[in-house]
Amino acid sequence: DGGITQSPKYLFRKEGQNVTLSCEQNLNHDAMYWYRQDPGQGLRLIYYSQIVNDFQKGDIAEGYSVSREKKESFPLTVTSAQKNPTAFYLCASSPQAVSSHNEQFFGPGTRLTVL
């Protein structure tokens, strides 16, 4: 089955802890993205990567970090510097980031709750 997976589905974190969200895709897509979704709000872009070993900040990158060591994987670390991390996190991929046809394929999401 081709697709994009995220784990875990639910994650609880104590204040002051860093936590890493997993995102894997087997679609052979070059580009990957992380979004945050809060109730009643649209998706906000945290980071994106157009190619292995390269990534760019999105609109709300503060308090987050990413890596792209493999084409298939784009993990997101939520650091203790992120003041309000409780949210629904969505990972996505697309064949290319710079394209006139940029349909995005989303994972099932991880719901992070800070206790």
Add this chain to the structure above:
Amino acid sequence: SQKIEQNSEALNIQEGKTATLTCNYTNYSPAYLQWYRQDPGRGPVFLLLIRENEKEKRKERLKVTFDTTLKQSLFHITASQPADSATYLCALDATGGSYIPTFGRGTSLIVHP
């Protein structure tokens, strides 16, 4: 500043009717516009893409229009079914030519049997 506006109030319609959802934008000159469906607790799923030089696009019971003069897209579901109940998001490419879509907040559609 750039804004994408979708009706925050849920749209309630009766089964069999046509649902029409609106996406308005300001301070954009998008090259394309996309519509996604999102079910509660799940990731969005791509439905349709329409380019700036296209007026209308159809896929089965779905139809999207794109009016760059009005800065508006309409998303229609004909012969709606309860299974169509979900939140529908529109997305436009960001300015600057990065082609990374910026998403609206979405409109919830509820189809009553």
